[in-house]
Amino acid sequence: MQKKKDEMVIVGGGAAGLAAAVLCARNGVNVTLLEQNDRLGKKILVSGNGKCNIGNKTVSPERFHSQNPAFVKTVLKGYDAKIIEIFFHSIGLELVEGKEGKLFPMSMQAASVVELLEYAALEAGVKIVRSCAVNRVDRVDNHFTLETSQGTFNTETLLLASGSVAAPKLGGSSAGYAFATRMGHTLVPRYPSLVQLVSEERWVKQCAGVKLPGTATLFANGMQVTQKEGDLLFTPYGISGLTILDLSREVSLHLAQFDYCELSLDLMPRFTKEQLTNLLLGRVDAKSQKPLALWLQGILHKKLVPRILEVSKVKAKTESELNRKEIGKLVYALKHLKLSISDTKGFEHAEVATGGVNTAEVDPETMMSKVVKNLYFAGEILDVDGDRGGFNFHFAWVSAMRAAKATSAPASLGTSTSA
């Protein structure tokens, strides 16, 4: 058996911590992995609706957000989707490509990702300590001392892979930030991202349960910020759906600055204004006394009809009373339905957090702290968050790979030699 050369403690048995543990241990490092939960990789287990959107073929720096884009660019250089496929192949997990370049385990089961990562870690000799919450980290001489719920651990090399504050029920915690700041690091403010939005408007509650394809344009203090397309889901608290998750990051940042945030919803994104006008004009029977609300149900969910009638201020009560001007008002309401946003659903419901440990203080080649020697970071603890679509896992895997390479040269992604 290969003699273990160095020792290292990794805080966090999530995506980044597990990947780093496997790679470091394979290179002969004596790795101890501390995880506060009784199970490893809880976020992985629920990710992608249980299927785990593990990465994305179309990865590029533009899909990530950080105060320091140059950091992300360097981390990603040479670390594309192929390298992830090679790593997972090395642990026995094959990937398949879905829509929009999304990568999934071939099993379509998130559990297989965790189980194979755990097996690979144990096989490589990683000591995994579950239900072990790290409460405090001190730098003493050239060592780190970790006070945990299972006693004290000492190590020369420490990797903080304790994730972000998002989704606390799955292990989201701010502990890692506290350890980093105690050792001299600074933080970029954290806000919830990929999260549902809250509205105080009453009509929206009456539409709860309605899901439809739609576009949402975010305005902050009246200025257009961003536009996303996907689906919209009205809920008792406000609005959700993929369109909303995708623009929630911007909403969080603007709400933090006390900006007035309003969405303009296009409920008919498949039609241009002209096409919708023609569609509606073509539906009008000048002789029909059909109530207008019922007439609208021919193209729109019943629960949304009262709001469209209210905001469009049409005077017509029946189909026969409609004229071109009234149709124009309806078209405008259908394509520009306003919804004010008062809050997000917070970290409790967020998939990721923006912000984190300031990446200006971390070497993007090695993930080592520029403040404290032999302190490394990987994953979402850093001020890097990605778009929906597998980009957050991508960053977790590749930052772990970089940290592993730096802490346990010669680097190897696994037993696979295919490139």
Ligand SMILES: Cc1cc2nc3c(=O)[nH]c(=O)nc-3n(C[C@H](O)[C@H](O)[C@H](O)COP(=O)(O)OP(=O)(O)OC[C@H]3O[C@@H](n4cnc5c(N)ncnc54)[C@H](O)[C@@H]3O)c2cc1C
């Ligand atoms: C519901 C949901 C669905 C998601 N779906 C996707 C998806 O499909 N694709 C995608 O790319 N991303 C997805 N994400 C985001 C993705 O899960 C994270 O970006 C990723 O897990 C971050 O990896 P990490 O290793 O940095 O942190 P984590 O995976 O969160 O791991 C950190 C670990 O550290 C542990 N820890 C924290 N503090 C301590 C402490 N003091 N002591 C000991 N252990 C500690 C935590 O318990 C946790 O296990 C999803 C997130 C959620 C919440």
